[in-house]
Amino acid sequence: MSWHRTFTVARTDIRQLVLAKDFWMPMSILGSIFFVVVPLVLLFSIASLGDVDAVQNIADTLEVLPAKAQAQIKGDTPQGRTSYALAVFLFAPMAVVVPLTISTAVGAATLVGERERGTGEFLAHSPAATKEIYLGKLMASLVPGYLTTMVGFTLYSLIVNLIVGPEVGGWFFPTQQWWLLMLWVLPGFLLIGLSLVLRLSGRVKSTAAAQQASGLITLPLIAVSYAQASGAIYGTITTTIMIGAIAWFIGLVSTSRGMSGIRRQRLLGVADGV
């Protein structure tokens, strides 16, 4: 297996995505909405409202959070505690939704797209092994979603620290759990989603069919990830590490099976059963 060829496939796919304005514009907007617009509006509203009943009511509902999570909440005022809880706990799952949505959109089109455009013929006749092609495509699908998320996460951190920081005694974000979520748990879930979507992309007849079918995979996966991401944030460090480890294990097994399962002939305009 040649890593050079794998990276070449990944780099060329990413380069094509960068050149496709019609792809990255909507994706950037999606990331902005989740990481910038919604938190900005919500946190700014709470900060501006002051110590009113509505904020007090939200503060009261924080009691439903697990005891460990409640113990982490900083701030002396209901306003500060509410903002802190929203920033740290409420927005955690969106960190999973954005990259999964973007990466599966890329991944769904990747193999079947080569076939539709006729470029699969070039890849099929090239010395690149199907494993290298599969892995290169997986990387190329993972990078845009993860990169958007990391950029969004950086902006989100700035917003949270600037708006909520003064209420809770200074900059506090990202917390330890968030670091683990972003750097350990999230890539594992992305790997699971993409390995499944790429296998699907190698089997269906058209990009449209791949995108329809990938929805069937990603929606339940988003639901599971959503729950697990929340758990990772609410739970202990050990829980977070465990959740990430399980996700990585499943993701790696699924990727390994995907690499062995893809057939060169699937890149061509004609394939058995397709």
Next chain:
Amino acid sequence: MNTVAHTPAVALQGVHKSFNDTPALTDLEVVAPNGKITVLLGPNGAGKTTAIRCITGAMSADSGSVRTLGLDPERDGEEVRSQCGVVSARPALYDRLTGWDNLIYAAELHSVERRIMKDRIRVSAERFGIEQSLDVQVGGYSTGMKTRLALARSVLHEPQLLLFDEPTSGLDPESAQAVLKLIREMTADGHTIVMCTHHLVEAEGLADHVIMLDGGTDLVSGQPGDLTRTFWPEDSVDISIDDDPSILGDLSIIAGVRSAEPMNRGVRVILDDPSVTPDVVSAIVHAGARVTRVVPHEPTLEDLYFAVRRDAHDLGESMPKEMAR
């Protein structure tokens, strides 16, 4: 070393391939000699593209033996494909990338050394006349330019075997001629070329070796001259006249003439001895006909193609195939 030199670049024996229950290749035999242009000639759906795909290992044959450059593409796929340059019927280029980026991509997949990569790209681009367009996105290329870029890409890694699948499809006659000229020039470098086409005119004059396919099987194969001699062993001459051929009487009574077949405004005379042509012309003039043209009949690939297909359909496909073997 001698064994390698005598091993044909491509040898397919008894190859079968089906898509679901539809046969694409049936008992296909293909032998492409080294350093020659072998043309796979056949109508659409004859199995030409599937044969090319089996040769590189892009597709697996269901049964039979495939040897490319002496290797099994199933087992040694990477080695085989790194020695093959392929131009598909659709040029298979990345429209969003520039010509340069398309060539870089191919060079890197073929592990061309980084220090010589740029020079190779420039040389290939110049050879096919696209060096001025390398910075342009391929989506803006004409069909002819795309074919030239695909040709340049196919030779970047200096492959031993070039496989061209309908390289002139979609091109205007001028561009098609230019592409064929470039292909012809490539054999001067010692390349072995296997080219698929359904254009008889393209194959004529280009092919050192012809394999006619139909229905996924080979009907005949060999050098064009040998094949035409197999189908038309006798010399013949086409004589055009201004009158109805019925006035000529029986020309076979002339010594050295085997038979005569009336044609539209003329007659084709099959000769045992070509030197009696003046006697035949004299007899025709004597019969009162005005001779307008006398042309020795040299069967073209087109004649051969239709003769082979006619025989295949009249007598069952095994006849010409067996004859060729």
